[in-house]
Each structure stands twice: as structure tokens, then as C-alpha cells.
Amino acid sequence: MRANGSVPAQTTDSVPVWEQRFRAPRVSLPDWAEDAPDRALFVSNATGTYELYAWDRASGDQRQVTDRPNGTTDGVLTPDGEAIWWFDDTDGDEFGVWMRQPFHGGGGEGTADMPAAPGLAPSYPAGLAIGRDGTAVIGRSTDEDGTTIHVVRPGSAPVEIYRHRESAGVGDLSHDGTLIALEHTEHGDAMHSALRVVRPDGTTVAELDDTKGGTEELGLTVLGFAPVAGDTRLLIGHQRRGRWEPMIWDPVAGTETDLAIDLPGDVGAEWYPDGSALLIAHGFEARSDLWRFEPGTDAAPVRVETPAGSVSGATARPDGTVEYLWSSAAQPPVVRSTTGAVVLDPPGAKAPESVPVEDVWVDGPGGRIHALVQRPASPAQGPFPTVFEIHGGPTWHDSDEFASGPAAWVDHGYAVVRVNYRGSTGYGRAWTDALKHRVGLIELEDIAAVRQWAVESGLADAEKLVLAGGSWGGYLTLLGLGTQPDDWALGLAAVPVGDYVTAYHDEMEALKAMDRTLLGGTPEEVPERFEASSPLTYVDAVKAPVYISAGVNDPRCPIRQVENYVDRLKDRGALHEVYRYDAGHGSLVVEERIKQVRLELDFARRHLG
Template identity: 70%
Template sequence: MSNEKSPVPEWEQRFRAARVSLPDWAEQAPERALYVSNSTGTYEIYAWDRSADSHRQVTSRPNGTTDAELSPDGEWIWWFDDTDGDELGVWRRQPFTGGPDEHAVPGVPAAYDAGLALGLDGTVVVGTSDDEDGTTLYLRRPGATEVEVVYRHEEYGGVGDLSHDSSLLVIDHTEHGDAMHSAIRVLRLADGATVAELDEVTGRQHPSGVACLGFAPADGDTRLLIAHQRTGRWEPALWDVATGTETALLLRDDQGREFPGDLSAQWRPDARSLLVEHEYEARSELFSYELATGELTRLDTPRGTVSGATARPDGTVEFLWSSAAEPSAVRSTAGTVVLRAPGPVPPGSVPVEDVWVEGPGGRVHALVQRPSGDGPFPTLFEVHGGPTHHDSDSFAAGPAAWLDHGFAVVRVNYRGSTGYGQAWTDALHGRVGLIELEDIGAVRDWAVDSGLADPSQLVLSGGSWGGYLTLLGLGTQPDSWTLGLAAVPVADYLASYEDEMEALKSLDRTLFGGSPEEVPELWHASSPLSYVEQVKVPVYLSAGVNDPRCPIRQIDNYVTRLEQLGKEHEVYRYDAGHGSLVVEERIKQLRLEIDFALRHLGRAR
């Protein structure tokens, strides 16, 4: 008998291969940087001294750490400390060169994170969110030991930015009650007075959002870079908060045409130019924009998705790039790979095809990947979360694993997704979940009619909002799917609302147009629990027992009802929050899903 171990499957190699996030650098010490990596098997924070090219692991916790920020002087690493993924915690800090952690802002209670701003002069603003007070922003002035409350409101808000001299603070807020469209308020920290307000929701028949993109990086400069939706899509503008003057940025492509997709921007360190990102039809591209001349220059990036970019003081731009076929790396416009995780590069995967399907609300964009061989194939519909998010042409180990097992993978950017204009994103009001499923159903019909998908082997799958749509789809479209895989889902919407974090309660009230007490019929019509009797196919559910976004009690309610009805199902609960940061746990979860699907579809491994 051979003692040789079987080789590790490529799909597991993709998960285990180390990866890194885009490094964040200190404004006054640009050679000091932070990034997140899973090189130990758990996603944790790392410090990188670029001048010495030395790397140091900063955090080490059983369930991982991903939220961190570097102080402007590069001396301190701030990181958010919660308990086992419950997202309820405090900020701690550690010297960049190493040393013990300390509570960064004593006096700020444990809560959900609502933003952090660190000033060059030592000013600190910490945002918190909880069920009792809503949003609270705490200020600690330079040299002070005590904190003071500078803002509090029952509706959700958060820290926008501090001006370069720390005299002004931007707050992104939703005091008007529309959690999908934020407003901006600028406070003078010397006395707490409101300097400026930008609200495009209150009193508007067609509300649109504005968002803070950051103050100009220069003392005394009161220009704030904002994003707005006045044209029906996101695009940047300049707003001088001292004078109230707004300056439109006339961004045009190489042919002098308006860009069709969403535009975002950030300041370059010189405060005279911007780094612009254009996101359209599941891909992105970068540009540099000179404010004085209006000149827009395309930066050389491969076709795919830029998941983050930063302009360095030397004029280069570093960006995290990948495509569905090629794993991610931190690249530079200088033509180099700036940072790649240690160890082997994960195996590549299959490129995506773009498919457009006529749906009841307009053309629906889907990303399709085909395994080798001839169809029709067993097909996984992988539904993205959010809902204000979108699937993109970027590398993902999950879909690649299903392709390795002979499945076609279809991802649908349904109404509610970002990147296709404000009207597409805002379309969910009232008929939450049901609208998205109409679009998914239209793409499902195309997949069958085109010969891609075997109608007897259709898997509806997703996590978070995608898990919610999976359970809702199994109940409202019971003859369309062969089985369902729902990870960290909303399963009982009314119980979920009772237990979830306050920020999500605000979003839900916006989506439904009121609370469960105010519009109960809409909440019942959009809850998977309302349709559990109609589920005809096997269901697999997984859930984190510490999840504050899709809490465990409401999932247990759904599972109990499945048991009472004798519906075929399996449940996996794990000790984490809204997903896991531990690589082996992620592999375990996907292995369980794949095994469940293969067993119930009658396919051998």
C-alpha cells in the first residue's frame, strides 16, 4: 500500500495560498505601512517597514482581525478588538515597532464601529453605534485624557474625515431617516458649531446621496472632496465648506464622452490632483486628474477589477488588482508587483463571460463561468450579498472551486446592485427580495434555454443577503431550483430585525418604508419564513453563532419550522460572526456545501 498522500486539490490550494490587502501608509511616514494577510491561516494585521522591507505580524486572535488604521506619524497601529466576530468592541493600539496593546481611547464604551479619524496633531474622533443611543461620535483633543461627545443621533451616521489641521470634522449622517442616502455635516471642533450642511434627501421627491471622500491634504485648505448622485450615478465634486462653493469635475473619456459608470476619487498627496476610479459593468479602471487644467490621464491597468488604489508621494499609484482568471497582487503604475504574499501563487481559474438578459426591470448583467466539457452543466447561481454591492470580474476561490467540480457558475447583478446607476440600486423599495428574485429568475431561464444549465441540477446559493435571497427563492420559486445553500442568511425577517445591529435596522426601515409595526404586510411578504411550507428541495444552512448582522435566533426559527414540516435540510453552526476569517474554517464550510450538493444531485466526487 502506498504511503504517498494524495495531492491537495487546486480548490483548496486557492484558499490556503497566502494573500494580502492593499497596504495603507502613514502620511508623515510613507515608508511605514499596514496590510491584512492570511499567511498564518487566519486573517490578521501586519506592519511593513518598506525602507527595510521587514514585515511583522501585529495581531493574533483565534477568529482573526481585519480592521486597522495607521496613525499619521506612523508611530501607532490602531486595531478594532471585538469578541469572536460579534463586531462589538473597542479600538486598541500598538507601537509600530512592536510592544503591548493598550486601550486606545479610554472612556469610549464597547460598541459597533462607526468610523475613526486620526489627526496629524493628535486629535482623535471615534464613532460608535449601539441600540440605546444610535450613533455617538467621541472627541479626544490633543494632550487630553478625557473624551467628549461631539455628536449623537438615534439614526445611523459615522465619521467622515478630519481636515488637515484638525479644525473641522465631517459627519456622514442619515438623520432624515433614509439610510440609503446619506447627508454631510461639517462641524468646527473648537466650539462644535455647524459650518456647512449638504442634504439632498430632505424635502426631495427624488432623494440622492452625498458622501465624504476626504479633505484636501493641506493646512488651511477647506476643500472637501465629495461624491454625489445628482446625475443618477456616483461622481465626485469639490465643495469648499468655508465658502459653500461647489466645483463640478468635468470628467470625460478618451472620446470626450461622459463615463457610463460610477466614478470615485481620492486626493493625491500634492492636493493639486486626484486619483479617479471608474467602475462599470463589473470592472474598473484608474485615471489621474489635474485640477488646474482638467486633464484626465488613463493609468495602465489590466482588464479586471481594482479592489483598492492609493497614490504615493513619489507620484506612482499602487493598486490591488485581479480578474476571475488571475489571482490578486498589489501592483504599481511603475510596472512592478509591489507586494505579493509569501509562498506559492494560487492556481488560476476560468475567465468570466458577460451575459445580458432582458428582465422585468431592464437588462440584467450576469457573469458566467463554464467548466471544461460540453453542456448543459449542473449550475450554481451564486448570489451576492449587500444588497448594495455587485459581483465583479475579480478572483474568488469559492466560484473557482465549483468550476473544478464540474459546475457552471452564474452570478447576477440584480436590481439593488451597485455599478449600474442610482435607479438600479434604489429599485428595491417595498418589494424587498422579490424584485431581486425576478432578475435572478430571468437569468435562470436564459441559462436553461441557452443550453448552459441542466434544469434538473440548478443550485441556488449565497451568503448574507445572498443567503436571504436563496431561502426566499426556494419558497417563492419552488419549481425553479434543485436545492439551496444559504450561508449566514436572513431567514425570519421579523426576528432578524429585532436582534440585528442598529445600523441594519435603519437600512431595513428604509427598504420597507417603515418598521414591522408600521408596514407588517410588506415585512411578511419578504420574509423567507412566510414561504417555508412551499419549499420542495433540500436546504443547507450555515450560520455564525455570534453574527450581529444575520443573528442566530432567526435562523434557528427557520430551521425549527423546517423540522416541524419534515423538510430535508442540514445545518452547520460555527463559533464566529458574519463569516469566518480562519482559512481552514472557510475550506470546511465550502467542503460541506459541495458534499451536500454532490450527494443530492447524485454526482460522485
Template identity: 70%
Template sequence: MTEETNAVPAWEQRFRAARVSLPDWAEDAPERALYVSNATGTFEVYAWDRAAGGHRRVTDRPNGTTDAELSPDGEWIWWFDDTAGDELGVWRRQPFGGGPDEEAVPGVPAAYSAGLALGRDGTVVVGTSTEEEGTTLYLRRPGADGPEVLYRHAEYGGVGDLSYDGTLLAIDHTEHGDAMHAAIRVVRTADGSTVAELDEVTGRQHPCGVACLGFAPADGDTRLLVAHQRRGHWEPVLWDVADGTETALELRDEQGREFPGDLSAQWRPGARSLLIEHEYEARSELFSYELATGVLTRLDTPRGTVSGATARPDGTVEFLWSSAAEPSAVRSTSGAVVLRAPGPVPPRSVPVEDVWVEGPGGRVHALVQRPAGEGPFPTVFEVHGGPTHHDSDAFAAGPAAWLDHGYAVVRVNYRGSTGYGQAWTDALRERVGLIELEDIGAVRAWAVESGLADPARLVLSGGSWGGYLTLLGLGVQPGDWSLGLAAVPVADYLAAYEDEMEALKSLDRTLFGGTPEEVPERWRASSPLTHVERVKAPVYISAGVNDPRCPIRQIDNYVRRLEELGKAHEVYRYDAGHGSLVVEERIKQLRLEIDFVRRHLGDTR
């Protein structure tokens, strides 16, 4: 595929084309909804009056806004206000029909967000995270002037859900010190006393996680929908927190077989049925499950990825769907497109091929896209972030841009990725980064041996954790890569730990099995700065100066060492946090990366 000959190339059209998120509707006013769109060139929050058909931009900030929630009655829009993408801020609110913003809960200090729950009776729970106090959950009662502290702990946690009547609060917490496997505590909002605890970590030889999926949407109903990993993958169970009983869900496909992938669930209105999502091998599908009969019904969704779904009171299900070849749209099981972004539809791209490669820890799944022509091709290994995330068969403007320029694109769901079972996700502990690189290296070897990739033109690229693996890979596997493109990376892990937000410190302690003082050899072995002397390939680094996740000081440390060693590199710093919500800034960053690659590897078109 080559770029179009008009004034705006296809790859830029994909970035500039307006997009919309899945609309979130008010529980007691389903015709009032919120969504996020980049229609103005910056991702902002929009209100949608579905009955009247009107759309209104709610937020307008230079660095964009994405975190927002509707009150159950649909009267108020809550949105999180930080400074230039630094994620440190407070919740504000404005009337659904428009009006001035106000601080939503005066008395809650600026902090990193640890969740929000808005009760139907006016109860509000705001979660905060700070280095000084750890996790704090503030409760504001209906009619109260200010908030009170309901929960506080040094380890990371967050707001799970409020019960339908506002009397119970579920808390996801990691008081046991394992940030990869949370526990759930349910407390009374009246006095903070504990009602129930679900902990699959403490005292267990094989710990697993649980996660709050939401209380039943019915008055007096004490059932909590929970996800667990007891059988090695995520699946839902009903937990009645009043008496501690659990109700297993017998989920089988049309042939009576257990589902091989991860299962998630959410309540459908009325609390008599559930919406089930099955995620497996980089794709997803939807089902409806009747609790009384145990009947599971497949919903009609195309092959690809559902990036969010919601069950409407009229019985339909709306979902955001895309594939690597087809741009996203908000669709309905009624067959209609519910919400389409204004303006032209972005150009299509190339479908993905599934490749399985034997790696040192088992079969590794990779998604491969080929440009037009015959290989071997210059190839970009686009490494996903997280690390507890995975690449899927979904539309993405970045990989499509490389294809337009004649590059093959390979995306690897290395050990640590989600969607392939708990053992695969948990495997990266202690040898952090090095295990992922073993899997990426196995797929690289396949790409060269199969004739897909030109070994003299291999680009290792990624953002966030993918940026970290890029820098680490350039030092640990110096002969394997021709160039490196690292966006918002971890570069000096010791300095990153000192400066990063508290939630990530907790995760890092879990991954490494201790602090830098307790297990220094593990931290040093996994830090890109340790291996910088071995880097051979030119490296391009981009970084947000306000980034709380991969802070700028540790990147500057790495860059300074590159300079001292005389290594070929370029650096681009921009005024934002962990990435940008401004479309033109994203285009600029990719244009700079494409230019860097062309200058070093030549023009492939």
C-alpha cells in the same frame, strides 16, 4: 477543468494560498504601512517597514482581525478588538515597532464601530453605534485625559474625515431617516458648531446620496472631496465648506464622452491632483486628474477589477488587481509588483463571460463561468450579498471551486446592485427580496434555454443577503431550484430586525418604508419564514453563532419550522460572526457544501 491529482486539490490551494490587501501608509511617514494577510491561516494585521523591508504581524487572535489604521505620524497602529467576530468592541493600539496593546481611548464604551479619524495634531474621533444611543461620535483632544461627546443622533451615521489641521470634522449622517442616501455635515472640533451641510434628501422629490471622500491634504485647505448621485450615478465634486462653493470636475474619456459608470476619487499627495476610479459593468479602471488644467490621464491597469488604489508621494499609484482568471497582486503603475504574498501563487481559474438578459426592470448583467466539456452543466447561481454591492470580474476561490467540480457558475447583478446607476440600486425598495428574485429568475430562464444549465441540477447559493435571497427563492420559486445553500442568511426577517445591529435596523426601515409594525404586510411578504411551507428543495444552512448582522435566533426559528414540516435540510453552526477569517474554517464550510450537493445531485467529475 478537473481537480489536480496531487494531495491538495486546486480549489483548496486557492483558499490556502497567502493573500495580502492593499497596503495603507502613514500620511507623514509613507515608508510605514499596514496590510491584512492570511499568511498564518487566519486573516490578521501586519506592519511593513518599507525602508527596512521588515514585516511584522501586529494582531494574533483566534477569530482574526481586519480593521486597522495607522496614525498620520506612523508611530501607532490602531486596531478594532471585538469578541469572536461579534463586531462589538473597542479600539486598541500598539507602537509601530511592536509592544503591548493598550486601550486607545479609555472612556469610549464597547460598541459597533461607526468609523475612526486620527488627526495629525493628536485629535481623535471615534464613532460608535448602539441600540440605546444610536450614533455617537466621541472626540479626544490632544493632551486630554478622556473623550467628550461631539455628536449624537438616533439615526445611523459615521465619521467622514478630519481636516488636515484637525479643526473640522465631516460627518456622514442619515438624520432625515433615509439610510440609503446619506447627507454630510461639517462641524468645528473646537465646539461642535456647524460649518456647512450638504443634504440631497430633505425636501427633494428625487433624493440622492452624498458621501465624504476626504479633506484636501494641505494646511488651511477647506475643500472637501464629495461623491454625489445628482445625475443618477456616483461622481465627485469639490466642495469648499468655508464658503459653500462647489467646483464641478469635467471628467471625459479619450473620445470626449461622459463616463457611463460610477466615478470615485481620492486626493493625491499635495492636493493638486486626484486619483479617479471608474467602475462600470463589473470592471474598473484608473485615471489621474490635474485640478489646474483639467487634464485626465489614463493609468495602465489590466482588464479586470481594481479592489483598491492609493497614490504614493513619489507619483506612482499602487493598486490591488485581479480578474476571475488571475489571482490578486498589489501592483504599481511603475510596472512592479509591490507586494506579493509569501508562498506559492494560487492556481488560475476560468475567465468570465458577460451575459445581458432582459428582465422585468431592464437589462440584467450576469457573469458566467463554464467548466470544461459540453453543456448543459449542473449550475450554481452564486448570489452576492449587500444588497448594495455587486459581483465583478475579480478572483474568487469559491466560484473557482465549483468550476473545478464540473459546475457552471452564474453570478447576477440584480436590481439593488451597485455599479449600474442609482435607479438600479434603489429599485428594490418595498418589495424587498422579491424584485431581486425576478432578475435572478430571468437569468435562470436564459441559462436553461441557452443550453448552459441543466434544469434538473440547479443550485441557488449565497451568503449574507445572498443567503437571504437563497432561502426566499426556495420558497417563492420552489419549482426553479434543485438545492439551496444559504450562508449567514436572513431567514426570519421579523426576528432578524429585533436582534440585528442598529445600523442594519436603520437600513431595513428604509428598504421596507417603515417598521414591521407600520408596514407588516411588506415584512411578511419578504421573509423566508413566510414561504417555508412551499420549499421543495433540500437546503443547507451555515451560520455564525456570534453574528450581529444575521443573528442566530432568527435562523433557528427557520430551521425549527423546517423540522416541523419534515423538509430536507442540514445545518452547520460555527463559533464566529458574519463569516469566518480562518482559512481552514472556510475550507471546511465549502467542503460541507460540496458534499451536500454531491449527495443530492451526484458527482459531476
């Protein structure tokens, strides 16, 4: 960065800084084999496409595991580190099978990939757990069968142990392989799972369901069995005090151990490798940090020192050190260790820095709204043309972490505002659950409140406000352009929902369950709610130019419903452009991502000046 904090628009070789951020090699937090901790698996974009890589930490050797035109990011190491499982779909459609290859690859041609469970037909994935004896527990989801879970033993045909129309998934497999933890939503609320622990033959050991017996439905989630032979303790997350926090449940002994960790915000956890302590992941007001906590003692949590910003993932190693993936809005991501070392440093040019975020709190109709603001690094004080970059999910939240997309807008003189609207995680269960039944409209009320602040504070130019986002953020963009037509000068919607009814009928089964939860039923059961929440309902009111990008293989926001919305824009003669690309719900190809941002920047330049 320059001494005055500004970021140059271009380097001497005329490659824009914003493109350099996308192209800079990145790595994920390495996952390591439980019984062979020197064998690790990570994701990298080193070739220009995000793929899986094997890393022998003892020798330092690294090997690319997958090589597919549209990339690969879903992979798991077997406990002994001898093999890698990776999910093989078709061009990003998320529908496929698990493949398996040796950790060190194959001999001769190819990499010796083979189906990991030959008896199972393609499906959407619903969790995977692999045991020390080679047994695998595989969750599957299809439109025809709902969720099924199978136990696959080496050399044997898959055995189905679970089936239900509602969404479910594999949580974890105990160290000795005798217990399987499942998350399910048989009660019909896809936002709040219940837990069931079963034996490998499918018989039930114990149930835990916080959705029963009260006026509020509370969710549970599996965090992991204790990593010790003969230990039946299961670490879970619960919402009994209005936020996510950990608890230890022993389904065999029938005991629950309340940890009551006194930290504000959401608290997650995972076991240290010897089971003696928990690594606490704490998120509060768009930042996160780490703590060590020893259950069963009077000791308070001890801070694991990390820089200010966001920890996107962390793991405790057998020697007691902690490795974590860290970034901030200004600083690009890096995998660090509590030893002070950089754990995994990809070769090549580093990503240029960006500007830090400012925290803004705005009073809204449902309470105080937290927004993150980035201003152009220039002497100008505003008002700026401003992009409201709306996050997806909706059960997600924007954090103080590095993001190349918003940084590109800042480089071009825009302010960027990101709003953690009602529905976002990280601000308590009531905030996350608030959007039911008035889906989309509630989020836009919060965005409107922050928009008003941005204009009145002098940050934003009221004539140059851009509503933008991807996935759920793309949906809110189209809905906002129709329900708030005078508020926005431009709309940029990536992989959006445009026609909610058609999207429901075409999307993957797990998302159908989520929509039934959010809206209280199917389009046939509550047509008025789907109509009120669908951008297609308001398309005739849209005034601003609209840019839409969509993946033709997207199972989450399928292409047919996007085309329905586009056809209505065409019928009106509304100013719009559409970019369709051969991938699913976004792209794992770096140059494709750059192309999409470039097209958005150009669209804004042409229509905003």
C-alpha cells in the same frame, strides 16, 4: 494552467486545487502613514487567519500586529506612523473597542496593546479619523444610544459632539484638525446620507443635503479632505446625475466645484498626496480602471494603465506612482505599481488560476440584467449543473475579480452564474434604489429571468440548478426556495436572513435603519411588507434540500432568526442540514472557510448526484 485552458482537479500531492486557492497567502493593498509613507499596514492570511501586519518599507521588515483566534482586519495608522489602531471585538461580533500599539510593537512580552480611548464603552464602530496632534474622532453605534461621535484628545476624557437615533458616521478630519466631516441619515433614509462639517467642539460649519427639495432622494458620501495644510476643500461623492461621481465642496468658502468627469458608470476618487490631482476609480459593467484628473484645468482625465479586470483598491504615493490591488476571475490578486513592479508579494505557493468570466445581458422586468458566467474548463459543452451564486449587500455587485468559492464549483464541473440584480451597485442610482418596499421579491424576479436564459441557452441543466449565496445572498436563497420552489433543485444559504421580523429586532442598529428604509418602516408599522419579504412566510412551500451555515456571534444576520427558520423546516420534516460555527458574519480563518465550502460541495454531491 494547462495549454488547453483546463484547470487540474488535484495536484500531485493530492491537495485539491480549490483548497490551494483558499490557502495561498494573500495581502491587502497596504495603507501608508500620511506623514511617514515608508510605514504601512496591511492584512494577510499568511498564518492561516486574516490578521494585521506592519511593514517598514525602508528596511523591508514586516511584523504581525494582531493574533486572535477569529482574526482581525480593521486597523488604521496614525498620520505620523508611530502607532496602529485596531478594532477589538469578541469572536466576530463586531462589538468592541479600539486598541492601540506602537508601530514597532512592544518590548518584552506581548505587543503593548492598550485601549486607545479608555473612556469609551464597547460599541459597533461608526468611523474613525486620527489627527496629527493625536486627536481622534471616534464614531460609535449602540442599540441604546443610536450613533454617537466623540472627540478624544491625548490625556483627556472623550467629549461627545454628536448624537442621533438614526445611523451616522465619521467621514474625515481635515489636515490641520479643525474640521470634521460627518455622514448622517437624520432624515430617515439610510441609503442616502447627507453631510455636515463641524468643528471639534461640535458646532456646525456647513451642511450639504441632497435629499431635500426634490422628488428623488440623492445620496452623498465623504471621500476625503485635501491633504494640504490650510486647504479646506472636501472631496465628496454625489448622485445628482443618476450615478456616483466626485465633486469638490469647500464648506468654509461655501463653494461647490462640479468635476463632470465624462466616463460611463460609477466614478470615485481620492487625492494625490500633494492635493494637485485626483486618482479616479472608475467602475463600469463589472470591471474597473484608474485615471488621473487635475481639477481646475482643461485637461481631460489620463488613463492609469492597469490590466483588464478589477481594481479592488488603489492609492497614489508621494512620488506620483500609483499602487493598486488587481485581479480577474481567472487571475489571483496581486498588489502592483505603475512602475511595473509587484509591491508586496507574500511568500509561499501562489493561488492556482481559474477560468475567465463571460458577460451575459438578459432582458428582465426592470431592464437589462448583467450576469457573469463561468463554465467548466472541459470539452463538454453543457448543459451543466449550475450554481447561481448570489452576492450579498444588497448594495454591492459581482465583478470580474478572483473568487475562490465560485472557482471551487467550476473545478467540480459546475457552471457558475452571478447576477447583478436590481439593488446592485455599479449600474446607476435607479437600478440600486429599485428594490424598495418589495424587498427580496424584485431581486428574485431578475434572478428568475437569468435562470430562464441559462436553461434555454443550453448552459444549465434545469434539473440541477443550485441557488446559493451568503448574507443578503443567503437571504435571497431562502426566499427563492420558498417563492420559486419548482425552479431550484438545491439551496445553500450562508449567514442568511430566514425570519425577517426577528432579524430586525436582533440585528445591529445601523442595519435596523437600513431595513426601515428598504421596507418603509418597522415590522410594527408595515407588517405586511415584512411578511411578504420574509423567507419564513414561504417555508412550507420549500421542496429542495436546504443547507444552512451560520455564525453564532453574527450581529448582522443573528442566530435566533436562523433557528426560527430551521425549526419550521424540522416541523415539516423537510430535508435540511445546518452547520453552526463560532464566529460572526463569516469567518477569517482559512481552514474554516475551506470546511464550509467542502460541506457545501458534499451536500450538493449527495443530493444532485
